[in-house]
Amino acid sequence: MVEPRSFRSLVRHLSRAVRLKCPVCGKAPLFTPWHRVRSLREWFAPLDGCPYCGYPYEREVGYYLMATWAVNYGAGSVMGITIYVLLEWLFDLPLNHLLLAVVLPVLCFNILFARHAKAIFLAVDLFFDPHDRDGGDDRGNVTDEPPPFEPSPEEEPCPEPAVLR
Numbered sequence: 001m002v003e004p005r006s007f008r009s010l011v012r013h014l015s016r017a018v019r020l021k022c023p024v025c026g027k028a029p030l031f032t033p034w035h036r037v038r039s040l041r042e043w044f045a046p047l048d049g050c051p052y053c054g055y056p057y058e059r060e061v062g063y064y065l066m067a068t069w070a071v072n073y074g075a076g077s078v079m080g081i082t083i084y085v086l087l088e089w090l091f092d093l094p095l096n097h098l099l100l101a102v103v104l105p106v107l108c109f110n111i112l113f114a115r116h117a118k119a120i121f122l123a124v125d126l127f128f129d130p131h132d133r134d135g136g137d138d139r140g141n142v143t144d145e146p147p148p149f150e151p152s153p154e155e156e157p158c159p160e161p162a163v164l165r
Helices: 007-018 040-044 065-090 095-128
Strands: none
Touching: 007 095, 040 095, 065 095
């Protein structure tokens, strides 16, 4: 059961998000650990759900678009503007040096902060729109695949097709 809204619950959800843990129970990770990541998809995509409490990490397709656009790119833009203003104010750099000094840190920041942006979005969304598990026994492993087809015992399996030679 999801607890009622309070400042304490928001702080708890956000502290779990910063640690990249499930916002409900705080036990399971949201993402594949960084030392086991083998592809960009594993870096950016959260796991299906929490194996302890069953909370699904992604409610629907495109769920994390707001996290990517508002939280991640927003924080990167604020960082880039701050770096630009400070460099322009303190130093007289040529344009190509200035662009390089702004773009590279922002690019690195956005790649490294993407996981935290999704975790923060998930925590804030849980605070403002709490929901319980559906009651299924999938323990948070949400899939769009239908269950495998199993023929009834009365049906005979189809014979193998003949091979032409």
